[in-house]
Amino acid sequence: MPESVILSEEGIIILLLAIAIVMSIILRRVKFPYTIGLFIIGFVLAYFIAPNVSFLSPISGYVPNSDLILYIFLPPLIFESAIALNSRLLFKNIVPVLVMAIAGLVISVFVIGLLLSYLTPIPLIYLLVFGALISATDPVAVIALFKDLGVPKRLFTLVEGESLLNDASAIVTFNIIMGIVALQAYSGGASSIEEISVFFTYSLLFSFAGGIFIGSIMAFAIYGTIRASPDHPHLHQTVSLVIAYSAFLVSEAVFDLSGVVAVVAAGIIVNRMTSRRLGPAVREDLYKFWEYIGFLANSMIFLLVGITITSLGEPLIFSWGFVALAGAVIVAVAVARAVSVYGLYSVTNIIERDRSVSRSYQTVIFWGGLRGAVCLALVLSLPKEFPYRDMIAAFTVVVVVFTIIVQGTTTGPLIRFFKLQRPDNVLEFERLWLSVRSANESRKALLGMKDKGYIPADTLDSASSEYDTAVKDLREKFADFWRDCPGGDSIRELFWIKAIEHEQECYRRMYDAGLVSPGVLERLLYDADTRVDKIQSEGIYPSGTRYYSPVLKIGARFKKDISPLFGKLYAGDRKEELLDELFLMYAVSVSASETRDWVLDVADETGSGRTIIDPVVEEYGRMHESAKAGFRSLADSSPGAVNSFYDYLVSGIAISGAKKMLFDMKEEGFFDEKDIEAEISRLRREESRAREKVKEF
Template identity: 35%
Template sequence: MHEGVGLSILGLFGLLTIAVLMLPVTRRLRLPYTVFIAAIGIGLSVVFLPLQGLELGMIGDFRDAASSFGLTSEIVFFVFLPALVFESALSIDVRRLLADIWPILLLAILGLLVSAFLVGGALWLVASVPFVVCLLLGAILSATDPVAVVAIFKDLGAPKRLAVLVEGESLFNDATAIVLFNILAAMILTGAGASLMAGMQSFLTVFVGGIIVGFIMAWMFVMVIRHVRNMAVVEVTLTISLAYLSFLVAEHYLHVSGVMATVVAALVIGSRGRTAISADGWHLLKETWETIGFWANSLIFVLVGLAVPAILSSLAPDYWLVLSIALVSAFVARAGLTYIMVPAIAALRIGMPVSVGFRSVMWWGGLRGAVSLALALSVYENPSFPIEVREFVVTLVCGFVLFTLLVNAPTVGFVMRFFGLDKLSASDLVVRRRAIDKVRSAIANDLPTLASRQRIAPETASMVVADYEGEAEEHADEASADAQLSKDDWLKIGLLSLIGQEREAYLDQYAAGHIAPHIAQILLGCADDIRDQSKADGVDGWVRGHKTALEFDWQFRLALFLQRRFQTSRMLAQRLASRFESLRTMRLAVLEVKDKGLHDLEQITGPEILAQLSRLLDERENEISKALLAIRKQYPDYADSLDRRYLKRCAIRQERESYDRLSEEAIIGGELLLNLQDNLDGQYHSLSRQPRLDLGLTREQLIAKVPMFKALSDDQRQAVAKLLSPQLSVPDEIVIREGDPGTGMYFVSSGAVQAEIQPVPAIIGTGGFFGEMSLVIEQPRTANVVSLGYCELLALSRRDFETLMDLDDGISDIIKSVARERQEELSGN
């Protein structure tokens, strides 16, 4: 075959075919996939050597194509890296990532810088190259690949927060390594001296610049995707374009971090993009990106295997000592990160505690992959670098990557077994045996009926039933012998089962199209949080987790701040609407678990534990209902519109299923079915957008609800409107705190607040006001005032208080009179 496109295609897809066919082999042999295909690449490289120059037809063409299909920095950077980064970041829960953003940034930025300096310093002591070159190599070797560790954590059922911490740290770690590499490479090539301030400025510019580019481009693509909704192929293709274009625009044209741009673009698509992409489109998107990520990983590691032997063959004898120093110093630096910095972050309460076993897996499983190779190859291919620097960097990096692939990856399992992470806990063993007993007993009961229907001789059925009954009794004996678990252990087992069923209920609601993707994401995140806390602290963790799920998150708090500070209500309305839908779906899921899930647990946990689990679910349902009722009371019309929308969507889905059954029964034809489905699709699409919630926080609307202002003239009401600031107060919010200086007063337009005065708290409802005493009498706040639900308030600042008092004598008299009465009541108490 002539050299050209055909030869390249033969080499590319021949290697991809070999790589993917190794997946079932590695699963059968229980070997790490990336390690095995890298070994296959090395084997191919060795096999190709004696075949050079021989005419072997297609095999010879494949040999030539695979040998010439070199691994270059541009291929890694612009072909593989965007795909790998986007696929990894797309699966990260943004809510969890932002919750742990500070520990992630500390580990990724500070941890990498410390590691780079430690490795660079150790190499400088033994290598005859400048310190800045050693530091450059330290930055390259500090970029880790999380794929292996995250996969292991998923198999072990590790806390979701821990998986997000590891994957987030690695993604930001890669970006930090690339930024530091570019700064150091520029210093080597230009001969410029090191400047701490200039380096920090350049680092922040490149790092933050990549974030901005990725965010802007992702939002542009989301806006486009909104207009092509329900066209899954277009939606998925646009995300692929976004991955590569965001990387290219940031890295090549704007000279900022392409990795950070791609990471942020994926995070935006994974969070906000879900509201724009249809359910079918999101399912296809996930499958497509899993496939792209698998292809990229497969090709890059087989190409690594092909390239490494040729590079390492030129490794000088004195480099072996330097490579050993690099390995030791890098693992020592990684140990400091996992065994010192991670516990310190937990001690400061800005991150979660991580067990020694999981930290050890994080340490030993810190493989080096695409980023390290790409950076090393970019040095090797650049003739501006001195030849000794190029050889020094590329040989040591390839040796290091090969070591982590062939030594670390296959032995991570030994680390897991050493800490007992691969073993089922005592509670898991007991549940396993009781579950087997329950299932096998049910099968033994059902087999005679099945045999009778199939006209199988009763004697034959009895023999099979006897086998199942014997095995069931055997497992029952083991369960009773091992059931030395405490009541708390059994409660934890039950709670984990309940939250698992609740999670499945959310997935069913999403699959049925009853909830939007972003609502499903919120609810699944809440379920995972409750699961993690229940797994750690049993009932206390369960209670704490479900209370946290009902609290107002940082996004809601931000929306409140924006409304109060800038009088913009759009974000707050969106957060309230999402909260209403989330709470309603949460309550439906809990009711479903109560109706169906509790019964299945009785044979596992016993009646006493089941009764306590039922009480815990009742308490959870009551708390959810209380939170839901608060919104419903404040916005009844909106609640009714959501209820109607939900019922209509359920009815349309049921109608579609009925038409499908009629088609299967040949009662209606295919053309008629398509016509009916098109009609239903139009109706369903019209219901897909969440109804807009009108908060009613305009000055005119709120002033009209306060009786005190009704006697004012139109001009006076307009003057009052300019003085007052509408704001929404949420349930149990402390509007005024005892002892604080008086900065203003409030009028209650709707709802009620409670002044926590002694001996009897005072409730102030619609039309009332509070906070005036500090302004009239000029003293600190005398009591806490707490919202008794969602309250619409009108805030009046101290600066505008006198203006209002001068505006109308009637208002002034009322406020001063009430202030004196309240002061007398407090004095009397």
């Protein structure tokens, strides 16, 4: 990469960061979409302000090197999305995601090219170049809106999953078509359709498969780091940053594979490894670090997109003829997106009848397909002498501006039209609930100070009575809420989802304490995620059905099929499976009991009606009893395994308590950090020995 990409643009980047900080505060206060606001600010800054302010003059007419976007900002942006994505939901929806990301993009490229070939004098091959670069979706603004509005997790996963892989498909397809253009220019003739099709298919599949391989290899670098130093968050953050960039650079620059796919694969694997191997505090530090990196990259990219639009748009002549052509380009891109979305989802709905994607989801996916940084980076990478470059750049500017400004600002109303957002009565319920919990905790804190004598009793009593009054007022508001609530469906859904999230948190705590194995945790979280998905997407509430990952089902069936062939070698696996069942039954029994009690506490705080909470309480009571019965059945058939399990449980609880105390002491700085780390390492070794010993029954 040229030195000027980093050094000569250093001042502009620092200036843009300062602008991003100020605008972040302003845009959040006025509740305007952050990324769309930055795009507008970038455009206004470059077009209206910079030419008239001397120290801002470098921004006017500034065009970033395409490598700055593709090699500096894109890898961390992709990695941040991949590491935060729910991989269990992604793999549950992998069929529509892959179909849209690959087949959908190819259809979009050819539909755009064919439609515009009838409207412009540009040869089809160059229009396919435009189709490839403009088909890269960038729904960052829409994803942020999804989070704010609380759309169903499945819709979130479908949009973000497609976007991650769509960028990879677009870049690979763009490079393939550019290669065909170069080949035709060199050979002086046209290749046959058959040759082009074979070349395209082979290149796309090879690039994707190779990217997955490179990304996976790079991701495993963090495994060694975690084993060598499990309690150093800065080290994990640095290694993950190196993985994000190295996966992209090695794939793209060394092996000519898909760097985006490599980064996606690396991000998903790092997510799974860190969720299994890191403690809760260190894991949270890593995710917060990547949230910051994502914020940084998004801020810079959308400011640069707004600034770059002004430079790319300068050669345009705004005549009525151009306006008509611009409208035709927007329509062609929209038609291509509609054909791929509605057409392909109709096919996947036939393939997966029990997991069909609704028309409302499809419409939001269609309209939320914004274009942004990747499109501009690809058009900037076109050589100056490339035929029709200015016209392709003009088309790109038109589509990017339209999708960000028009589609980006109207996606929210579209979501509300289809009632996919969190309902108003749910928002009101949550607001009142949080206020009640806050007042109750404040009152408890004051009561806890009474016996210490630091504050006069009458002062504490006066303050406590104020909170008593506040709680009473809030309970009256809750009574009004239940009286005016138009229906209980949305509140019932909220109770179910919050209960399942609490259940998942119980599983995670037990795992962090070493009381649940990674495989058992995976089964439990997959089941819980599926129940949430069923509620949000299909309105099906839990009724005793358990859901298991298809991958785990295949693995279990494979082991069962080969067990007669290997006899003694498989005996160890059978022991491990038995222990996993014990751990699973224990985890479900404990979490179901805790969740049932939690739901009853929430109902008491909020005055919720029995018709809403009874089904939730009954389901968790049934889960608790069923798990206890399953545990007893295993105990009767395998007493040795149960005794071994109890020994491990006692050891795990003791070690977990000691580790928590040591981590607290480390934070407070009471003892020498090296001594504390040595003791933590000793406890980890003891934990590992206990894990091995539990299998000796």
